[in-house]
Amino acid sequence: MSVDEDSRRLAELGYKQELARTWSGFSNFAISFSIISILAGCFTTFGQAWNNGGPIAISWGWPVISLFILIIGFCMAELVSAYPTAGGIYWWAAKMGKPIHGWFTGWLNLIGLIAVTASVDYGCATFLNIVLARLTGGAWAGTLPQTFLLFVIVLALHALINIFSHRLISLLQNVSVWWHVAGAVIVVAILVFAPSDHQSLGFVFGGTNNNSGFGDGSDGLPFWLYVLPLGFLLTQYTITGFDACAHVSEETHGAARTAARGLWQSIFYSAIGGWILLLAFLFAATNVDELNKQGGFVGAIFETALSSPLATVVFAISTIGQFFCGMSCVTSMSRMTYAFSRDGAVPGWRLWSKVDRNRTPVNAIIAGCVVAALITLPALYAPAGLTTPVAFYAVVSIAVIGLYLAFLIPIWLRLRMGDAFQPGPWTLGRKYKALCWIACVEIVIVSIYFIMPFSPAGVPGSDGFTWTSVNYAPIAVGVVLILIALWWTLSARHWFTGPRRTVDEETETV
Known part of the structure; x- marks a missing residue:
């Protein structure tokens, strides 16, 4: 499909071609692959x-x-193929339903994108630290104050890159893909060949752990029904943000096909690569006591299984991958x-x-980054003994x-339309x-679990309750939902009334 045909299709959907359509199909795939970022979420x-x-x-x-998640991706790929607009999910909801559907979808999507930007850049700052x-x-x-300072600096850098380097962003997305692939391969190779010993298959595929504080640390019924599902936040958070393929569809050649393909493929390849990477972590996790002592922080694996120089290499590979990921998050969020x-x-x-003279939404970029910094302020405080503040996981939950x-x-709505x-x-x-x-049921169940407390100290009224242990995701999401309602x-x-037509009569008749 030519640029003219892409613009014509966009005009049929009601919009003028204002953003520069300079992205290839690979670049479209690359932004979602970068946002999913197995070098970010898995770490x-x-x-x-x-x-x-x-x-x-x-x-x-x-x-x-x-x-x-791949099933969810398939459902969304069909929608982006039918409606390749920068509004993405919000536009689909308004088109297939009523203005109220577009209203709530848009705000939820915007909240999630700002939160995922905040969480990725905070994670990047943590590893840079x-x-x-x-x-x-x-x-x-x-x-923690130094981590937050680095977080603000990383956010600012991502804003500047997105503002002044529109064409460079597309190139960096492509570089990011190869960094994630090569970086993951190098990390896996290091964890396979460098440690003197590894865990058994029984440990990796049959071991359980309950450091949540719920169920007295046992693997009884509370473990299977409550604790274990909380652990699935790792996967649900890592493999998200793939809607970026839709948000940059107005900048992509042949978006009706390439954006749809990029969306589900970014999930598929990330799922395979992420699983291999995580299995390498588990096989190298021979010092379980130290890992528990550090609250499950993945760095404990590298510090105990590897020499100091190799551990530094692994941390650096992840940090750069997370930097690429955050850059892509800002792009998607601003669109x-x-x-x-x-x-x-x-x-x-x-x-x-x-948009400025370079056809870049500068003000949207700045506003999103400022809000991302503000919602992460509670991360300046953490319960004693925890490497990662509970506030980080709360922001992660808000994103998910x-x-x-x-x-x-x-x-x-697509299901209802038939x-x-x-x-x-x-x-x-x-x-x-x-x-x-299947997609609808999974999302409902996940959303219920991830507003729950992560530990007994985060349950109001319980012994040892502290505000720094509270998962404030339900408060943040709930307050915003009440306000927008x-x-x-x-x-x-x-x-x-939903999406406004910005295309003029002349454009419509082209």
């Missing part, structure tokens, strides 16, 4: 799975949950902010929907809940019914 949220389930939450949990401490021989202390704003849904929408609930609405839905060139055919139902009821329902 930063490993502890969540280790403490809540242990090896089986990873060795079995990863492939099982990945399969469900470690690298600096190792390279300086401990002169860099790596305190969603721009698209939602041009339809008048965000306060100050005229400001956020502007916001994004997957945003995915749920258009998938449900044969009235007009598919694009990439379609599920008659299999859409079974796949959409009130806003809809009192005001927006009178003027918000």
Whole structure:
């Protein structure tokens, strides 16, 4: 499909071609592959799975949950093929449903994208902290305030790259893919050949662990019904953000096909690569006591199984991968902010929907990064003894809940439309019914689990309760949902009509 044909299809959907259409199909795939980033999520949220389930939450949990996520991806690929717009999920919901569906989908998606940007960049700052401490021989202390400072610096760098290097972003996405592939291969090779011994198959595929504090640390019924599912946050968080393929579809050649293909393929290849990487972690996790002592922090594996120089190499590979991931997150988040704003849904929408002379939504980039920094402020505080603040996992939960609930609405609406839905060139055919139902049920279950407390200290009224242990995801998501519901009821329902047509009559007749 030529650029003119892409622009014509966009005009049929109601929009002028304002963003520069310079991305290839590979670049479209690359942004979602980079945001999923097995060098980010597999490293930063490993502890969540280790403490809540242990090896089986990873060795079995990863492939099982990945399969469900791939099904969600198939459902969304069909939608992006039919509606290749920067608004992505929000546009689909408004098109297939009513303005209220677009309203809630847009806000949930925007919340999720800002939270995933915050969590990725905070994870990058955490690992950069470690690298600096190792390279300086401990002169860099790596305190929580220092981590937050690095987090703000990383956010600022990502904003600047997105503002001033539009064409470079596409190139860096491609570089990011190969960094993730080569980096993962190098890390796996190091963990296979460098350690003097490895764990057994029985440990990797049958070992359990319960450091959550629930169920007295045993593997009884509470473990299987509550603790273990909390460990699945590792997979559900790592393999997310793949809606980026839709958000940059207005900048992609042949988007009706390439964006759909890029979306599901980014999930598929990340699932395979991530599983291999995580299995390498588990086989190298021979010092279980130290890993438990550090709260399941993956760095304990590298520090105990590898020489100091090799451990530093692994930390550095992950840090650079996370930097690429955060850069891609800012790109996706800013495009969603721009698209939602041009339809008048965000306060100050005229400001956020502007593009500069390079056709880049500069104001949307800055605004999203500022909000990402603000929602991560609680990470300045952590319970004693924890390497990673509970606030980090709370932001992770906000990202997962916001994004997957945003995915749920258009998938449900497509299911409801049935044969009235007009598919694009990439379609599920008659299999859409079974796949959409599976996707909807999985998202509902996941969203319920990830608003739950991560430890007894985070349960109000329990002995030892502390605010630094609270999973504030339900508070953050709940407050925002209440506010946007009130806003809809009192005001927006009178003027918000969904996507606005920005294409003029001449463009429409081309």
